[in-house]
Amino acid sequence: MTIVRTRIAPSPTGEPHVGTAYIALFNFCFARQHGGQFILRIEDTDQQRSTPESEQKILEALRWAGLNWDEGPDVGGPHAPYRQSERGAIYLEYAHKLVHEGHAFHCFCKAERLEALRQQQQARGENPGYDGHCLQLSQAEVSERLASGESSVIRMKVPREGVCCFDDLLRGRIEIPWSQVDMQVLLKADGLPTYHLANVVDDHLMQISHVIRGEEWINSAPKHQLLYHYLGWQMPTLCHMPLLRNPDKSKLSKRKNPTSILHYQRMGYLPEALLNYLGRMGWSMPDEREKFSLQDMIEAFDLSRVSLGGPIFALDKLDWLNALWIREMNPQDFMQALIRWRFQPAYIEQVLAQVQGRLQRLSDIVDWGGFFFRGQLSLQAEQFVHKKLSSTQVRSILQCLLWACEQSMLWDHERVQFLCQTLAQRMEIKLRDFMAPLFLAISGASSSTPVMEAMAILGQDMVRARLRHALDLLGRPSREEEQAWAHWVADLD
Numbered sequence: 001m002t003i004v005r006t007r008i009a010p011s012p013t014g015e016p017h018v019g020t021a022y023i024a025l026f027n028f029c030f031a032r033q034h035g036g037q038f039i040l041r042i043e044d045t046d047q048q049r050s051t052p053e054s055e056q057k058i059l060e061a062l063r064w065a066g067l068n069w070d071e072g073p074d075v076g077g078p079h080a081p082y083r084q085s086e087r088g089a090i091y092l093e094y095a096h097k098l099v100h101e102g103h104a105f106h107c108f109c110k111a112e113r114l115e116a117l118r119q120q121q122q123a124r125g126e127n128p129g130y131d132g133h134c135l136q137l138s139q140a141e142v143s144e145r146l147a148s149g150e151s152s153v154i155r156m157k158v159p160r161e162g163v164c165c166f167d168d169l170l171r172g173r174i175e176i177p178w179s180q181v182d183m184q185v186l187l188k189a190d191g192l193p194t195y196h197l198a199n200v201v202d203d204h205l206m207q208i209s210h211v212i213r214g215e216e217w218i219n220s221a222p223k224h225q226l227l228y229h230y231l232g233w234q235m236p237t238l239c240h241m242p243l244l245r246n247p248d249k250s251k252l253s254k255r256k257n258p259t260s261i262l263h264y265q266r267m268g269y270l271p272e273a274l275l276n277y278l279g280r281m282g283w284s285m286p287d288e289r290e291k292f293s294l295q296d297m298i299e300a301f302d303l304s305r306v307s308l309g310g311p312i313f314a315l316d317k318l319d320w321l322n323a324l325w326i327r328e329m330n331p332q333d334f335m336q337a338l339i340r341w342r343f344q345p346a347y348i349e350q351v352l353a354q355v356q357g358r359l360q361r362l363s364d365i366v367d368w369g370g371f372f373f374r375g376q377l378s379l380q381a382e383q384f385v386h387k388k389l390s391s392t393q394v395r396s397i398l399q400c401l402l403w404a405c406e407q408s409m410l411w412d413h414e415r416v417q418f419l420c421q422t423l424a425q426r427m428e429i430k431l432r433d434f435m436a437p438l439f440l441a442i443s444g445a446s447s448s449t450p451v452m453e454a455m456a457i458l459g460q461d462m463v464r465a466r467l468r469h470a471l472d473l474l475g476r477p478s479r480e481e482e483q484a485w486a487h488w489v490a491d492l493d
């Protein structure tokens with residue numbers, strides 16, 4: 001009998017996404033239900049986009065949600081390291097083995113050739129893909145070019161004819177013609193693996209039995225299947241989950257919905273309610289009950305009852321469920337939930353340091369400090385009218401800071417100050433005027449405690465949510481405005 005081992009394999013390239021928690025939840029329940037293990041692996045092979053801050057946030061967010069892993073970069077385990085950037089030598093070995101055994105080849109094609117090829121293919125209406133140019137090189141020529149130090153990548157060989165068939169736990173047999181499968185680069189010129197090689201090697205070495213992941217990876221499955229075959233390994237069972245969608249059915253995106261788990265944490269959603277809601281995405285309890293705990297879900301879990309219609313992530317439904325969870329908590333748990341949310345001494349201390357100098361009476365605390373605890377503020381568009389700024393300028397200030405906030409991996413007082421000063425300077429607006437709409441958007445009043453510090457204390461997600469809220473009120477930029485404003489936020493590092 002195989003031991004069930006599942007994994008979540010996030011790439012640390014941004015904020016922890018609710019889609020990651022959703023996939024992690026299903027992997028977690030499946031493993032727990034079978035008495036198996038759930039593993040967390042960090043897929044940070046994209047060196048340019050991966051950051052340790054993002055990894056940290058992903059770990060924190062998943063832990064906050066209550067999805068604890070048995071093995072991972074922080075807790076270790078028998079298959080360590082669990083961070084792909086520390087496993088370089090392993091991938092190198094397999095890439096060379098594949099070349100040696102004739103399943104992969106060195107490719108010396110330069111970017112210009114590949115780009116020209118892509119354009120020709122596009123003009124002919126063909127699928128873009130590598131044309132096998134370097135497959136024709138003789139062994140002697142390859143050795144010579146390698147010896148001379150010429151840069152190359154390693155690509156996998158892919159049949160040009162026939163159809164790849166594989167089974168998906170939810171979708172049954174899937175067929176994809178090999179002609180649609182590119183001769184994927186496995187090892188880049190810098191010696192680092194691509195997702196495909198690292199993912200297959202690790203899933204095998206970490207003895208993953210079931211790969212449960214989003215449906216956007218279906219088209220990668222043929223490459224993976226072929227790699228398992230070339231390496232003489234058994235492929236794990238595949239299961240591609242339906243993608244979460246916005247209410248308009250488009251793929252869940254941060255343009256339309258907050259997607260960061262940290263946003264939900266800051267806004268005061270209970271982790272139990274968020275998991276409950278994610279559990280209802282494409283799945284339901286056998287008795288159709290709406291409210292259930294993680295433990296209930298594990299006990300009743302049945303992966304084959306996931307339905308494939310795109311599940312809609314709707315905030316009003318989540319609000320309803322969160323309210324139900326709050327209402328039905330016992331008073332001690334309710335108090336603990338509040339403490340865990342915003343009532344920890346460390347947070348309160350920061351807020352108090354901001355307001356102390358402003359209070360005449362202690363009871364003024366709510367007036368001065370209330371916005372540190374609110375979710376969305378109630379604002380009116382008229383409040384943003386400013387004597388020195390046009391309404392377009394007001395919107396551009398809010399939008400540029402929002403962009404800067406979305407791009408920034410770091411978020412503290414110094415960073416906020418740098419962003420505000422740099423943007424004000426680039427936009428040729430006096431800092432004092434630049435800050436006016438921000439006071440309103442962030443604190444809800446035209447004067448408050450120092451707003452840059454408030455932004456640092458409130459945290460990036462809350463700042464982002466409030467800027468967005470103000471922009472929704474005043475009007476999001478048009479395409480033309482976006483283009484005209486974008487240069488102000490270029491290269492803010």
Ligand code: GLU
Nearest residue numbers: 009010011043199213217
């Ligand atoms: N690193 C991939 C991601 O970010 C993992 C995909 C998979 O589960 O194979 O989603």
